[in-house]
Amino acid sequence: MKMLINTPESVVTDALRGMAAAHPDLVVDVENRVIVRRDAPVSGKVGLVSGGGSGHEPLHGGFVGAGMLDAVCPGAVFTSPVPDQMVRAATAVDSGAGVLFVVKNYTGDVLNFRMAAELAEDEGVQVATVVVDDDVAVTDSLHTAGRRGTGGTLFVEKIAGAAAAEGAPLDRVAGLARQVVESSRSFGVALSSCTTPAKGGPMFDLPAGELELGVGIHGEPGRERRPMMTAGEIADYAVDAVLTDLRPRHPVLLLVNGMGGTPLLELYGFGAEVHRVLGERDVPVARTLVGNYVTSLDMAGCSVTLCQADEELLRLWDAPVRTPALRWGC
């Protein structure tokens, strides 16, 4: 499998050099693998820190900036960052108002962020943590106790980031983040495996003519494999899985997410089918985002995330944001 890389070992370092070159609003510590917004710490503001294994770009580094995250620490591909990175990030962004860790629910990430929280508290940083577990496909998985964290992370980081930007205190920002977690559900589908740089080939075998329903963002197995389905059939299955778990009482924010290898032309067609199903199920859609946001390297496939949004969440979603991958209103 051909890749646009120098060496498998340098992939993350090279990408960080590229982030530094492309985004002067960010300070990228390539050696220590921490990306921080240039104007951090912002006086009086709660700091938002996230991170996780690389390979899901633009998550998380593409979400650093005004109105969203203050810092992230990328690990090796599909590997948790280490506590030292997280402590560096926390101390870099803490203005005295405290720091919120946004953690996707994978065992390594949860353990390392927990250790980092203790170390940061030792250095005088007040830390709150929210764990994102929005993927309804399976309970317990290859790297996870409980549900996996996937597309809902984008909604948590945007909405909590907006609240922090408005000056909300740490308990309020953390409370909103937890509300978004409780309000968000996702379901993903793989049409192909992804290719990891270290392996240089497919991460898992998916026979020609089959798809994996409920796949994780590291190629973790889902609920079942079936013969290939149409976009409409996939939308029926994915939306049903989500709505079996979440009956929205408010209009939803909809993320039609690409896993990295599926063309935008196809994602929009899939998005049309998701809208059709939501219409049939009487779920009004307040906002729609279509694109590659929470990816799995070059995996072909997609995921659907719904977040039921009351007026306050919708207002915070619409609030200005200025990051490499999400930008509006400023």
Added chain:
Amino acid sequence: MKMLINTPESVVTDALRGMAAAHPDLVVDVENRVIVRRDAPVSGKVGLVSGGGSGHEPLHGGFVGAGMLDAVCPGAVFTSPVPDQMVRAATAVDSGAGVLFVVKNYTGDVLNFRMAAELAEDEGVQVATVVVDDDVAVTDSLHTAGRRGTGGTLFVEKIAGAAAAEGAPLDRVAGLARQVVESSRSFGVALSSCTTPAKGGPMFDLPAGELELGVGIHGEPGRERRPMMTAGEIADYAVDAVLTDLRPRHPVLLLVNGMGGTPLLELYGFGAEVHRVLGERDVPVARTLVGNYVTSLDMAGCSVTLCQADEELLRLWDAPVRTPALRWGC
């Protein structure tokens, strides 16, 4: 090859339904295949119209909105739209100030936009046309007399769109668009073929372990095939090809573009190498954009576009834009 589609025949129609559902700022005429910004025609403003074969998303439909294009007409995959679509688009956006057609240099597009210009003039719309031919890889190609139009189109549409938004008259908008064409050069590389829905398999054969240097955005052959190269070697080759043709007298706008199937993690690493080469060649970079903007379905690969930007072009590049795929300042 598995695709996230309903049928090969419905791919473009389904994507247009998805655009309509996701973007309330746009009016999508699915039957006639025209996308128009909802507030068109904007009083006193020159209208910008583009279009071409589908399969290059977000180009062009993702660039419709305030500060960029007023309307686009997507053709079938890798197939020119027809004059009737272009005339509909032109008459929908003409406020009386005239319309600029932005046309990528492929024979079918050029002929059809020429015919459409005549038909629109018959209906009282003043039309100017700019043809984009920024790809330095080859002269004359499968579907092209002269050079192909690729990544430079994004710079033309953004900068001319900003000038039109400021109220510049048609001759000024067209003149700026031509200046951007003259100031822009691109070079593309394929690591894999793309898969067209109609064929359901690879569009061309690229042996394992080889890459195509100078590929077009429809899989057209480039300059040569070589054994697989590193990201650094590809950056050396691509930037050298561009700078052999363009010696910038001003800082450049840099587009590090993905062809659709290459992960963003790899694109950023490639962007770091492009910055390295430009530094070695003493070419200052004013702005960098990294992502999938001018794609070729699921092709793995990348392209580099430079646009030398004097102060006026840079100011217009930075001006507010609000489209599905490019958005800042508003």
